[in-house]
Structures are given as structure tokens and as C-alpha cells.
Amino acid sequence: MSTLVTTTTTTTTTLDFKGLSCPLPIVKTAVAIKQLAAGELVEVLATDAGSVADFTAWSHATGNQLVERTAEGGVYRFVIRKG
Numbered sequence: 505m506s507t508l509v510t511t512t513t514t515t516t517t518t519l520d521f522k523g524l525s526c527p528l529p530i531v532k533t534a535v536a537i538k539q540l541a542a543g544e545l546v547e548v549l550a551t552d553a554g555s556v557a558d559f560t561a562w563s564h565a566t567g568n569q570l571v572e573r574t575a576e577g578g579v580y581r582f583v584i585r586k587g
Contacts, residue, residue, distance in 0.1 A: 515547040515583060516540060522551045522579060529555050530562050533584070537568065540586045545571065548582040555580050 519536055521529040529550045537546055548559070556573070559582045563570040567587035574581045 515545040517544075518547040518549065520549045522549055524550065525552050526554045526558060530558050533559075534562070534566070537584065537586050542586050544586050546584050546586070548584065550580045550582070551578055553580070555582070559584070 517536065517540065519533060521532060524532070529548065529552060533546070533548050540546060548555075550559075552558075556575075559573070560570060562568075563584060569585040569587060570582060571585050572581065572583035
């Protein structure tokens with residue numbers, strides 16, 4: 505897995521979905537991102553290894569930009585800019 509960006513980005517909202525299995529992190533992110541204005545950033549924390557591929561595909565399919573993707577200690581962190 506490659507890291508897209510390794511800088512710290514200021515986010516509007518943090519969604520902690522650690523412990524949830526696919527597809528819940530994506531489903532809950534899709535609901536939450538609707539509440540944001542275009543251009544706002546949301547940070548998502550997940551422990552499901554499948555979320556890496558899920559968030560990459562979901563971002564491309566929905567027009568939201570995956571700004572950061574990191575993994576540390578079994579926690580996957582995604583920063584997504586609402587499109």
C-alpha cells in the first residue's frame with residue numbers, strides 16, 4: 505500500500521469507524537459527507553483492511569477526492585475532500 509500524502513491536513517469532521525466491517529465505514533461516510541459543503545475535508549479512521557480499496561474506489565466513483573491515506577498500528581486514516 506502506498507501513502508498518497510504524509511502531511512497533516514486540517515479536517516472539518518473526524519469519523520471514527522474503528523471496529524466496523526465493510527461496508528459500514530463507506531456507508532456511514534457517504535451519509536456524513538452529505539452534511540458537508542463542497543471542499544470541506546472529513547477524516548475517517550477505520551480498522552478494516554478492506555477499507556483501503558473501498559475508500560479509493562468510492563472516492564473515484566463519487567467525485568470526492570482522497571487527499572490522504574495512511575496506516576499506522578492497524579488503523580487506516582483517510583482524508584477526503586467533498587467534491
